[in-house]
Amino acid sequence: MNNNFNSYNFQTIIALNDHLKNLKKLDDIFQYLSTYISKDFGINRFQSYINDKMIYSNFKENEETLKSKQFLIKLNYNDNLEVALFYKNEYELENIANVFNILKTTFNLVSQTIYNKYLEFKIKELSLRDSLTGLYNRQYIDEYLKTILPLSSREKKKIAFLKVGIDHFKAVIDEFDYTIGDKVLKELAISLENSVRESDLVARIDSDEFLVILHNVMNEENAIMVAQKVIENFKKKKVIVNEVTNQTLMKTICTGISMFPDDAKKVEDIFRSSDIALYEARNKGRSQLFKFKKEESNIIELF
Incomplete structure (x- = not known):
């Protein structure tokens, strides 16, 4: 896919965001996104961070992935969320560069949906945890x-x-x-x-x-x-x-x-x-x- 919005417009991203809003769990959102960016952008390894804490990864860190280089996307509209793309060689880096603007726009638009679902998850988790010990209640x-x-x-x-x-x-x-x-x-x-x-x-x-x-x-x-x-x-x-x-x-x-x-x-x-x-x-x-x-x-x- 080339880096222009004629073939990939805002309506496509809005439809994606609407679909993510209907998913119940944070993991479901990320699993859908993982398949989505692999299929549409050819990017197979990424991690997401909220307030510098990793909350999702679609790969397990092993010797191969530890050698991979990281390409960090800082979003314009949500300082809490960051996305890290991983590449192993110049070919994969070039692919990221070709779709970077579209990918950043996509994550900018869906970031609030991701963050809202994360907050829902944290609130529910807190209601099921003992505040003193941190154990389940x-x-x-x-x-x-x-x-x-x-x-x-x-x-x-x-x-x-x-x-x-x-x-x-x-x-x-x-x-x-x-x-x-x-x-x-x-x-x-x-x-x-x-x-x-x-x-x-x-x-x-x-x-x-x-x-x-x-x-x-x-x-x-x-x-x-x-x-x-x-x-x-x-x-x-x-x-x-x-x-x-x-x-x-x-x-x-x-x-x-x-x-x-x-x-x-x-x-x-x-x-x-x-x-x-x-x-x-x-x-x-x-x-x-x-x-x-x-x-x-x-x-x-x-x-």
């Missing part, structure tokens, strides 16, 4: 389980749920203050994420209670091993209480374990069984775990 878990439970049932895979609670957390607030309490919660969040696989999920679902979701667990023994690891790892954590005296606080946690689909098949039953398991673990003392047992659940008194 109970609202996210409810939606997440609606998707993951049917999938695990079809694939006949087990999921372990570890309900984690801090031992005597109220005593931390009474002895110190909420600032120290927040430090303990943040340290626990970090410890939990470092104790499980990247494919697993950690969420804060109550003031001092967390939920760890372990995917594709072979049996309850595997879940118990992870629960023990989680307890032991946090036991080693030191929270600085006084920066001047370097006074530190060390806390412990208990963990209740529930298995899907063995112990519970519905979301509400998963939370109930893991609650009961955590309650029983705490009854045993500090740094304890308890595996939920259906046959005993009818005689457990929660209050």
